[in-house]
Amino acid sequence: MTITEHEEIARATFRMVLKGQIATEVREPGQFVHIQVSEKFYLRRPVSIAEVKEDTVTLLYKVMGDGTEALTKKHVGDQVDVLGPAGNGFPLDVREGAHALLVGGGIGVPPLYQLAKQLRRQGVRVTAVLGFQSGAEAFFTKEFTELGDVRVATNDGTLGHQGLVTDVLDGEFDTYFACGPTGMLRAVSEKMEGVPGYLSMEERMGCGIGACLACVVPSNDEKGYRRICCDGPVFNAKEVVLS
Amino acid sequence: MRLPGLDLKNPIMPASGCFGFGREFAPFYDLSELGAVIMKAATGEQRYGNGTTRVAEAASGMLNAIGLQNPGVDAIIENEVPFLRKYDVPVLANVAGSTVEEYVEVADKISRHVDALELNISCPNVKEGGVQFGTDPELAAHVTRDVVRVSAVPVYVKLSPNVTDIVELAKAVEAAGASGLSMINTLTGMRIDPKTRRPIIANKVGGLSGAAIKPVAIRMIYQVYEAVEIPIIGMGGIETADDVIEFLLAGASAVAIGSANFKNPLICKELIDGLDAALERYGFESIEEVIGGAHHEKTAAGVLRP
Known part of the structure; x- marks a missing residue:
């Protein structure tokens, strides 16, 4: 695929738009692509799809090590070896008028964005709870505000509630969707017990x-x-x- | 070309553990194009394997410690072998166990359903069995002898590179009745994350594979070829048609492609398609002519083995 946009949107968090055939094959929000950074990196890097438009996918990734650091050096116009779209995403059989809770932790937030857009299109009410380490690392808070209620939690309190996403899950929800570190997923699923939910x-x-x-x-x-x-x-x- | 139990269209097959039971690769190309398929290891009972993290990247390679996760020999015979049998391709079953009795049980059962066995005495990622059989020549000969006795098909023994003298192991299993060798398995290694100060892989130790280990594989195949009469399936970091030629020159009669399947799911097909051009590039007229070609043997018999 070809890089058409590439920018840092929060601390160590990059947004990359890729154009190509693969974008037209995305079935549902929550799928990912598997990127070969370069010949130097033996394993591909899985990155979830944050947004799909006609023939582009938007990816958000965080610099976690040498591989993702090398990915930041790619330029608009560069070709990237991509496999995908891979995996099974979020089920979209949520009834009109239902209230869905979306919980994202850090780089687990991106796939929830495409999900929120599609749920809204189906007439589902969306509340998004977004957790970040700090305000400097936060992204997509404005974009989610256009789709529903947003609650933000940061570890250091520099944005929104100081604490964990599980501190701000109160409310009546018909279903929930969560993406983030395994510890967060476990805490969210325990707190939401009894409510049908999906974890990425x-x-x-x-x-x-x-x-x-x-x-x-x-x-x-x-x-x-x-x-x-x-x-x-x-x-x-x-x-x-x-x- | 023919190897014991195997009628090969070409010398290229996916290596055990890097191809599952073939299902995941079937959407990418016709599995009938492969020389053969080596299935993921089978044990007596279902195994979950190790905790995650199970893989880590290394320079020109990767570490893995999956831990022989598999549904057990009975489920493999029932659910997986029939899928591969739909294709016109020889199938090798990789046989693993914690005890000699388990190896024998698995071999006895699954050998009725495949063309050859690959006896896995070299998995570095399980606590019991596996590599302990592959590092002691007497134990290796013992398990080989017992498995050969019950197997309905030829047995290839997969050797571990984590030994001081691989020739000694190769000779021991040849004397115990192995029809062929498969080499090499992964080299044990470890990576530590400076942020957590802990090994990245949950099992701590993993097996190193990929281009990083290719020179080790070439050296070991070269040495073993001179010491045994049975054919060798070579593996360890093959990524290009030139690599295939290099393994054949060292003494392999066929080759298996391992972790390169993860980078590029089409790699086996691409190597098969590119092999003729590579042979031509180096002035060879046939695969047989390449095998053992680095040894300057004077008699055709040695070069043409088997």
Whole structure:
């Protein structure tokens, strides 16, 4: 795919727009693409899709190490080797007029943006709870405000509530969707027990197509596991066991 | 070309553990184009494997510690082998276990459904069994002998590079009745995250694969080729058709492609398609002519093995 936009939108957080055929094959919010940064980096990097337009996908990624650091050096016009769209996203069978809670932690926020847009289009009321380490790392708070109620929590209190996303989940919701670190997903699913919910998980991946079994999560059935890259990354909260 | 139990259209096959049971790669190309398929390891019972994180990147390679996750030999025979049997491609079953009895049980069962076995005495990522059988020549010979006795098909023994003298292991399993060798498995390694001050991989130690280990594989195949008479399936960091030629020159009769399948799901097909051009580039008229070509053997018999 070809890079058409690339900018830093918050501390160590970059927005990259890629143009190409793959964008037309995205089925649902919550899917991801698997990017080869360069020949130097042996493993691809999975990045969730934040927004889809005709033939572009918008990705947000955070610099976590050498690979994502190298990705920041790419320029508009550069070609990127991308596999995808991969995985299964959020189910969209939410009835009109229902109230959906979206909970995102850090770089788990991006896939919820496309989800919020589609839910709104279906007449679903959206409340978004967004958690960041600090105000400097926050992004998309304004974009979500255009789609529904927004509550922000930061670890250091530099923006919104000081504390965790789970401090500000009060309310009546028909369903919830969460994406973020596993600890946050577990806390959210415990707090929202009884409400149907879906969790999008992240893990270091090998192949990204389900063959290598690097990114597994224990499941509540005889099979015993799910592959995050291809059975997920979105799971029914009752399907998986979060450690 | 023919190897014990295997009628190969070409010398290229995906390596065990890097191709699942083939399903995930079937959408990318016709699996019948492969020389053969080596399935993910089978154990007696279902295994969940290790905790996550299970992979970490390294320079020109990666570490993995999956921990032989698999649905168990019975489920593999019932659900996975029939899928691969729809394709016109020889199938090798990778057999693993914690005890000699488990190896024998798995081999006995699954050998009725495949063309050859790859005896995995070299997995570095499980606490019991695996590599302990692959680092002691007597134990390696013992498990090989017992598995060969019950197997309905030829047995290739997959050797561990984590030994002082791989030739000794190769000779021991050859004497115990192995029909072929498969080498090399991963080299044990570790990475530590400076931020957490802990090993990145949950199992702490993982197996290093990828281009980083190719020279080790070439050296070991070269040494073993001179010491045994049985054919070698070579593996360890193959990414290009030139790499394939290099493995064949060292003494491999066929090659397996491992973690390169993760970077590029089409790699096996691309290597198959590019092999003829590579042969021509270096002045070879056939695959057989390349095998062992680095050894300057004077008799055709050695070069043409098997």
